Amino acid sequence: MDLLRSLPIGLYLEQPVTWLHHLDSRVKLAWLMSFLLAPLLANPYWRLALVLLLILITLTAAIPLRVWRQQMGWLLMLSFFVLIVATFAPDGLKVDHQPRLPANGLTFAEPSPISETPATESPRLGDLPQPTSYKYVLYNLDQGFLRLTVTRRSLDLAIRLSTLIFTLIYSTNLYLLTTAPEEITAGLESLMRPLRRFNLPVTEIVLTLTLSLRFIPLVLEEVQNLIRSISTRAINWRKLGIRNSLQVWLTVAQRLLENLLLRAEQIAKAMTVRGFTSPNEHRVQWHQLRLRWWDWAAVGSLIIFWGLRLGWGGMV
Template identity: 70%
Template sequence: MDLLRSLPIGSYLEHPVTWLHKIDPRVKLVWLMTFLVAPLLSNPFWRIGLAASLILLTIIAGIPLRVWRKQMGWLLLLCFFMFLLSSVAPDSLAAKHSPRMPQFCPDAIVPATSTDTPENLTTQQPAECQLKLPQPTSYQYVYLDRRGFLFFPRLVVTRRSLDVAVRISTLIFTLIYSTSLYLLTTAPEEITAGLEDLMSPLRRLNLPIPEITLTLTLSLRFIPLVLEEVQNLVRSVRTRAIDWKKLGVKRSAQLWLIVSEKLLENLLLRAEQIAVAMDVRGFTSPNEHRVQWHQLRLRWRDWIALGILIPFWCARWLIGGVA
């Protein structure tokens, strides 16, 4: 089990360098915000198209299969189960839907007398006349209605529940995978440099922009360390060949509590080591120790990526619609 290789969440792919790596981090940040905002208030077809476009972008960018295969596989599996659970869950609408049914049979109308009432006329019709009328349109609110048997509950899939299922599953995939793809193709220094450049107007409000970007840089660098510590602790537990059945629930919980305490202790130790290393090198303030690792400059590929935003948002308003 290697979390750093199987699930490279927050890890930067240094090699191979694809064309997605060469795009300016500010442009990629704008596209990331676009993928996060575009699914809001959109129809299911647009949401599915966004998820498919992320998969297609990964393939076109030439990112190795070993990098995103397991990560995308587990994420797609999670979204699939979320789709199944949400589609069969109650749709939260108290409306009872029924097809069009005739009130009486036209061929069996009994002539009305002075003593007959409207209630008597309807009750005099035979039960065979209660037939379904042909629906005027192809609209269906209930897609699937299967009665349960034995221990299986009744399965009802409606238009509302299916829409909610598509919305939840595609949102989870788009939010997680778009962020992961951004971190995969953008170095932490590029991310912080781009954010610092975009937030530079906020300096007029006396906001500590250098301190915020430094904290973000350290947090991004700390994600692989957290995965490494989790991986080491899991391996240490597996090598001891613990029989969980003999331990029981209480002792197993105590053991995992000890492991969690050890994980927190190791992470705090790593954080202290980073602080000591910065202190030894004379680091006092981000303003006095500025190292420009990347030169932010928009090139032709960046302008093309920004230009694609215009037809993208036009398609969003014309095709995406409102959910």
């Protein structure tokens, strides 16, 4: 088990360099926030369009199959499972209702007390033609113990849940996959620069974020080493019992915390030896942020994206 390759958290794809890598981090951050906010109060068609758009971006970027096959495969499987479960789950609404008028309430003719000619039979409410083809229950299967019902509300809820899970997770993963941690922090510092007027420590916040992103692979490496050390000892968990097993895992957790604190102390000593006193005095520019023509094209596409969202993607 290799956590550094199997988990997509905080990983950056250095090779091959795709067209997503060349985009400015601020533009990609704007697109990421658009993918996170666009599903709110959107219709099901727009939510499905977002999923297709993310898949299309991945295919056009020519990201290697080995990188996104496992991640997107499991995510699509999870989203499809949520879609199936929520579709056939009860929608929480009582479909059966009492009609406003009685069944024989429409009477166009009544027999006259003088004439003995019987009146014509009046039509019933259920025999009248419906003005539209609207049906609340889309599918109903009732065969003994097997009862499956799909309503408009359950289908709409299933599409919302499944597409929201896929959009939120995969859009964030795609952003981290094609954007270096230094680019992320440089873009955030550029966007947060106006906050310095309110005496907010923008540079300190950005430095903390940079160290946090760099610290995530170290955490995964420590977890991986501890798991391998336990697996090589061939511990018989059945003989240990629940109490002894918990003591072993508590020892492992304590060791993990000690190793992480040791790594943090080593990073702090390395910064101190290099004369680092404050971020304002020792600023390192990793990337020169500059908008090029493809960045402006992405901004124009973002404007079209929100125009379609406001004009067509809203709830009916």
